[in-house]
Amino acid sequence: MTGLYDRLGRHIHYLRVAVTDRCNFRCQYCMPPEGVEWLEHTDILRYEELVRLIKAFAGLGVDKVRITGGEPLVRKGLLPFLRQVTRIPGIKEVGLTTNGSLLEEYALSLKQAGVGRINVSLDTLQRERFIRMTGQDRLDRVLAGIKKAHQAALTPVKINMVVMKGVNSDEIADMAAFALQNDYQVRFIEYMPFSTGQDYLFTAAEMKQQLVAAGFTKLVPQLGVSCPAKIYHVPESRGSIGFITPVSQHFCSSCNRIRLTPDGYLKPCLLSNEEYSLRERLRSGASDQQLLAQIKQVVWNKPQQQYFLKGQKGDRGMSRIGG
Structure with missing residues (x-):
């Protein structure tokens, strides 16, 4: 059996790489309420270190990479780095998650x-609500960036909406209509509390009920696609609607991904406190074989399930993990 597998037989071939913890938005579910203390510049992995690690993962069979943050587009030198990543042998797909504020450029x-x-994180189409949720008056810029990405054939453009009960849960039908009219894919994501105690959970079942009540009665399941999102098509539209359910219907048994934090920690599970420093190994002169051995060991011991199922909370907020 070739490739990278854990002890449960899950095939790990998708690496998410956070290149920075910095962001020009202050989304309430991502940033800690008490304020942000950015990582020191020296703690962030350098681009050459990131390229070395991605090459190591590619050599083990990882073929899909997604660049995240923070907001990845605020880090200088990102484009030359991306050109290096897309040329790494074995890497078949490189994606990027952004808040969209710099996407038009x-x-x-x-x-x-x-x-x-x-993937564009967009949680509301209402300007005043957008300002409250992000701390910035940039909704028009985000919408222009989404349009520009579509024109540039970065398709399908995926809009990630974290649905929060009592905050933006009344906009599900509006966001679905926006996506379908413009041939985008909207993905409604259940709120994950991480280290906060606030319960904003609005389940996918409740979201679907709201869509049906708004007239979205012809949702056709997309078959044969292996990803956390359950995707539905609507007749006469090239857009689509998806639901990501980490809380109400977890997908731990089919998880195919692993994460690298901006400060060089390998997290085998987004919703687990387990993490292992690759930065220390890199900067202490570890050989490629030593790096490969550590990566394989971490993947092999990937947790069976996420900590929400055990009633636990996370040590890191989302801004320190990567989207």
Whole structure:
């Protein structure tokens, strides 16, 4: 059996790489309420260190990479780095997750660098609500960036909406209509509390009920796709609707991914406190074989399930993990 597998037989071939913890938004479910203390510059992995690690993962069979943050587009030198990543042998797909505020400027350059797909985090279509949720008056810029990404063929453009009960849970039908009218894919994501105690959970079942009540009665399941999102198509539209259910219907048994934090920790599970420093290994002169051995060991011991199922909370907020 070739490739990277854990002890439960899950095939791990998807690496999410956070290149920075910095962001120009202050989304309440991502940033800690008491304020942000950015990582020191020296703690962030350098681009050459990231390239070395991604090459190691590719050598073990990882073929899909997604670049995240923070907001990855705020880090200087990102485009040359992306060009290096897209040329690594074995890497078949490179995507990027962004808040969209800088996407109008960078969309075409991202496409030219070899990025295949864009995910945009957008939790509301209402300007005043957007300002409250992000701390910035940039909704128009985000919408322009999404349009530009579509024009640049970074398709399908995926819009990630974290649905929070009593905050934006009344906008599900509006966001679905927006996506379908513009041939985007909207993915409604259940709120994950991480280290906060606030319960904003609005389940996918409740989301579907709201969509049906709004007239979205012809949702056709997309078959044969292996990803956390359950995707539905609507007749007469090239857009689609998806649901990601980490809380109500977890997908631990089919998880195929692993994460690298901006400060160089390998997290085998987003919703687990287990993490292992690759930065220390890199900077202490570890050989490629030693790095490969540690990666394989971490993957082999990937947790069977996430900590929400055990009633636990996370030690890191989302901004320190990567989207």
